[in-house]
Every structure is written in C-alpha cells, then in structure tokens.
Amino acid sequence: MTTFARLISWIGHPLVFVLASVAVVVGTQLGPRTGLPILLALLFSTLVPTAILLLSGVRSGRWSDADVSVRKERQRFFPWAVPFSLAGVIAMWWLQAPSYIIRGGMVTLALFLVSWMVNFGLKLSLHALFAFYCAIILFRIGPIWGSIAFVLAILVAWSRLFLQRHTGIELTVGVALGLTGGVIVGWWH
Numbered sequence: 001m002t003t004f005a006r007l008i009s010w011i012g013h014p015l016v017f018v019l020a021s022v023a024v025v026v027g028t029q030l031g032p033r034t035g036l037p038i039l040l041a042l043l044f045s046t047l048v049p050t051a052i053l054l055l056s057g058v059r060s061g062r063w064s065d066a067d068v069s070v071r072k073e074r075q076r077f078f079p080w081a082v083p084f085s086l087a088g089v090i091a092m093w094w095l096q097a098p099s100y101i102i103r104g105g106m107v108t109l110a111l112f113l114v115s116w117m118v119n120f121g122l123k124l125s126l127h128a129l130f131a132f133y134c135a136i137i138l139f140r141i142g143p144i145w146g147s148i149a150f151v152l153a154i155l156v157a158w159s160r161l162f163l164q165r166h167t168g169i170e171l172t173v174g175v176a177l178g179l180t181g182g183v184i185v186g187w188w189h
Contacts, residue, residue: 005159012156013067014130015054018108019047021134021149028141030098038097042105046088053080069165071123078116085109104137104185111181118173125166125174131156132175136182153178 010016022042026035057063057077064070068077089105111129118124131153139146157175160166166174 008159041091128174129178132178137186140186
C-alpha cells in the first residue's frame with residue numbers, strides 16, 4: 001500500500017497534475033497553432049523553473065523533499081513560486097491566450113498567494129489543492145476528463161493522509177481552496 005500511495009502522491013504532485021491538466025485543456029480546446037505556444041510558454045515560464053527550484057532545493061538541502069513538506073521550508077518556496085506563477089500569467093496575456101486560460105493563471109496565482117498566507121499557521125496540502133482545482137476545471141472540459149481527474153484527486157488526498165504528510169485539517173483546507181478555485185475558473189463567468 002505504501003508503494004501505491006507514493007506513486008499516487010507522485011502523480012498528484014502539483015507540477016505533474018497541473019501539467020497534465022493544462023495539456024488536456026489546451027489539447028481539447030485549442031488547435032495546435034494556438035495551443036502549442038501556450039503550452040510551451042506555461043511550461044518554460046512556470047513549470048520548468050518551479051521544477052528546477054524544487055530539485056535544486058532538495059539537492060542543496062534547503063528542503064527535505066520535492067514536496068516541500070516542512071511548513072517552515074515552504075516560507076522559502078513561496079517567494080519563488082509566486083513570481084513563477086505571475087510569469088505564466090504575463091506569458092498568457094502576451095500570447096493573447098483565451099480569457100479562460102488567463103483567468104486560470106490569475107486564480108492559480110491567487111491560490112499561491114492565499115496558500116502562502118495560510119502557511120504562516122497551517123501547512124495546507126498543495127497536492128490536494130491543485131488536484132481538486134484541476135479536476136473541477138476538467139469537468140468543464142468534459143465529464144470523462146473531470147471524472148478521471150476527480151477520482152485521481154480523491155486518491156491523491158488519500159495518499160497524503162496515508163503517507164502522513166498532512167493532517168485532516170491541512171487536507172480539508174487544501175481541498176476547499178482547490179474546489180473554490182476550480183469553480184471560479186471553470187464555472188463562474
């Protein structure tokens with residue numbers, strides 16, 4: 001069970017879950033001429049720099065793991081994650097991406113800011129936050145995509161509890177923020 005939980009936790013890592021979800025949105029909603037530049041811009045403005053930050057942080061000993069599981073360590077993560085997220089919004093605006101993609105970037109930025117503030121008192125689950133956030137958005141793309149993502153999000157939440165990375169309240173706050181953000185991006189016009 002531990003091996004399965006670790007696999008699900010890895011699949012549910014925000015970078016992996018978000019990249020897969022963005023690829024689904026772009027691949028199903030936009031043609032290659034419009035979609036590929038948007039996907040590449042998000043990859044290189046936000047996701048790759050964040051991955052490099054996480055890996056270098058683990059390698060240097062700044063963080064104990066790529067999940068930045070220690071609350072105090074996250075205070076050194078957010079000052080980087082927020083500008084990377086902002087870079088993604090700016091890239092989408094510059095590419096004149098559809099408004100729903102720019103709105104998604106802005107809500108993602110807001111979720112990072114709220115998570116940073118919450119982190120002063122509680123280490124919420126970013127895995128659960130972004131898994132449920134993406135799942136709700138993917139329901140807007142189609143019920144099959146949304147259902148697959150929602151089942152994965154539930155498994156991600158389970159894995160974080162099973163692996164004792166989060167308490168029930170940390171998980172609940174992450175899920176609540178993710179659901180709220182997903183509704184704003186996908187359903188609130």
